[in-house]
Amino acid sequence: MDLIQDLSFIHLILNASILVQLVMGLLLLVSLMSWLYIFLKMFTVRRAVKQSAAFEDEFWAHADLNQLYQKAKTAGENAGSMERIFSAGLSEYAKLKKKSNVDNNAVMDGARRAMRATYQREMDHLESHLSFLATVGSVSPYVGLFGTVWGIMNAFRSLSNVGQATLAHVAPGIAEALVATAMGLFAAIPAVVAYNRYAHDVSRLASRFESFMEEFSNVLQRQQ
Amino acid sequence: MTALAYHEPYRYSAAALAVVVHALFFSLLYFGFDWHVKLPPDMVVEMWGQLPDPVPEIVPEVLPPPPPPPPVQEAPAKVVEPVVAPKADIELKKDKKKAAKDKKDAAALKKEEKNKTPTKTDKASPPQPAANEPRVSQEDARIQELKAKMRAEMDAATQGEVMRYKDLIQSKIRRNIANTADVPENAEAIFFVTVLPGGLVMDNVKLLKSSGNAAYDSAAERAIFKAQPLPLPQDPAVARLFRELRLSVKP
Numbered sequence: 001m002d003l004i005q006d007l008s009f010i011h012l013i014l015n016a017s018i019l020v021q022l023v024m025g026l027l028l029l030v031s032l033m034s035w036l037y038i039f040l041k042m043f044t045v046r047r048a049v050k051q052s053a054a055f056e057d058e059f060w061a062h063a064d065l066n067q068l069y070q071k072a073k074t075a076g077e078n079a080g081s082m083e084r085i086f087s088a089g090l091s092e093y094a095k096l097k098k099k100s101n102v103d104n105n106a107v108m109d110g111a112r113r114a115m116r117a118t119y120q121r122e123m124d125h126l127e128s129h130l131s132f133l134a135t136v137g138s139v140s141p142y143v144g145l146f147g148t149v150w151g152i153m154n155a156f157r158s159l160s161n162v163g164q165a166t167l168a169h170v171a172p173g174i175a176e177a178l179v180a181t182a183m184g185l186f187a188a189i190p191a192v193v194a195y196n197r198y199a200h201d202v203s204r205l206a207s208r209f210e211s212f213m214e215e216f217s218n219v220l221q222r223q224q
Numbered sequence: 225m226t227a228l229a230y231h232e233p234y235r236y237s238a239a240a241l242a243v244v245v246h247a248l249f250f251s252l253l254y255f256g257f258d259w260h261v262k263l264p265p266d267m268v269v270e271m272w273g274q275l276p277d278p279v280p281e282i283v284p285e286v287l288p289p290p291p292p293p294p295p296v297q298e299a300p301a302k303v304v305e306p307v308v309a310p311k312a313d314i315e316l317k318k319d320k321k322k323a324a325k326d327k328k329d330a331a332a333l334k335k336e337e338k339n340k341t342p343t344k345t346d347k348a349s350p351p352q353p354a355a356n357e358p359r360v361s362q363e364d365a366r367i368q369e370l371k372a373k374m375r376a377e378m379d380a381a382t383q384g385e386v387m388r389y390k391d392l393i394q395s396k397i398r399r400n401i402a403n404t405a406d407v408p409e410n411a412e413a414i415f416f417v418t419v420l421p422g423g424l425v426m427d428n429v430k431l432l433k434s435s436g437n438a439a440y441d442s443a444a445e446r447a448i449f450k451a452q453p454l455p456l457p458q459d460p461a462v463a464r465l466f467r468e469l470r471l472s473v474k475p
Contacts, residue, residue: 009250032246039239040235179253
């Protein structure tokens, strides 16, 4: 190759100023984490949707509550969110029913409270890391832009020492600075898309859980 | 029951996928761009290669008209002439030079002439000064005749243009030669020059024949670059003849 400038990609990154390198490192880390969460959320949300559908089918097909309860117990930590809500409600209902001096309304309220608490916990689990994706989506372009602006500032500052300014003096600096923007955008775009997608999926799951809770309360009330 | 233990079998596969995505992105950056700088000269050379020009035929005709003909024509006319001819040629050149370099003061010229006189005496007999002026005019007339003949042979208008711009180019270069104080009168450096449309000279100027004086050669080469843009004919067909030139530079 010719000796003047060989703008290889690695060369660009290694020759960048320290701050730009820091920015690029930060963005790489953030991007790795956001992609990790993107895939993690993709798997968890998909599994939660599948499990909820399967449990609902089972619940409405044969409403033998004890059998379902046993199944949920044996599933343990593999149980789906809806299964957990169901077993929490049913066990609380059973416990309260055993006590003789509790009236029916109190039993129902206790079961609802237990389900509500499990529902909150499940939602918290499903929504975890989504805020991280949102933050990455909104902030990392600015971080990349900061790196770029800094790099371009340096490129132009070094131009002041040269008598005759040509594009060749600034071009490498600007190219290396723009790598930071590229990385910021690479981190941000998928994060925003994933956030919107998963937030939508989770809110649909939430409404599904709530309607199931109402319906299950009705089933419990009918059993008294 | 309330102890929250979530089974997440996806952690590792998600991490692996994230790494894969980044590897893809960086390989895209690395291979998707051509990071190497390409040098433009290669293209330029190809462009010149595309134009087949009749240049080599015409340029030699343009360049050496004055020196060779006089002996041939004079030989039958006068017996004494051939001996004096080179001398007269020198005088002619001197005249041209005087016309061209008005800036040079008279003293410098006289000095040069003094320097030159020994070379003249080597070549020819003393009684020149009296016969000088009529011969010069004769030479001029002969050159005019020759030029006229050549013009008649060629397409008259084109040839006229070529001659005119030939002279313009040579005089412009001669004007740009920095210092010719101690260069012999008959020095002649011949350069091969590629001229771009617009009159710029390409860097590949080659010295075909040295004048014998390295300082003068380099001064002449510098003068060629200083004379940019070279005057070129307006008519593109005629200008095409000036793409590649054998430029002779004389003091």
